[in-house]
Amino acid sequence: MSEMLCGHCGETKPISDAELKIYKAGKEKNERQIWVCNECYGPDWSGKCSECGESPIMPVTGMCGPCTTGDSDTAGGNW
Numbered sequence: 001m002s003e004m005l006c007g008h009c010g011e012t013k014p015i016s017d018a019e020l021k022i023y024k025a026g027k028e029k030n031e032r033q034i035w036v037c038n039e040c041y042g043p044d045w046s047g048k049c050s051e052c053g054e055s056p057i058m059p060v061t062g063m064c065g066p067c068t069t070g071d072s073d074t075a076g077g078n079w
Contacts, residue, residue, distance in 0.1 A: 001014050001015070001016060001017065002014070002015050002017070002020050003015065004020070004023070004035050005035075006035065006036055006037040006039075006040055007034035007035055007036055008036045008037070008040040008041075008059075008060050009037065009039070009040050011037070013037040013038075013039070015035065015037075019035070023035055036060060039059070040059050040060050041058065041059070041060060042059075042077075043056035043057070043058070043077030043079075044056050044057050044058070044059045045077070047059070047062070049062070049063045049064035049067050050062045050063055051063050051064075051067040052064060052066075052067055054066075054067075054075075056076070056077045058079070065077065065078065065079045
């Protein structure tokens, strides 16, 4: 387990070795990668989407999965 700075909340959080490997692979390809911790990216069931009022929301955007991504398959925290 390693630690990285979350690009959303700015706090240093633990990151799994698998997540770190994916992050580093993107960096080697010169892709812009921002790591976001599970607390900021995971479903927030207490929040309501600022666009449609549904739950859960992505804390990073304040919107539900479909409103954030435009993909109805992300409804119900399936992202």
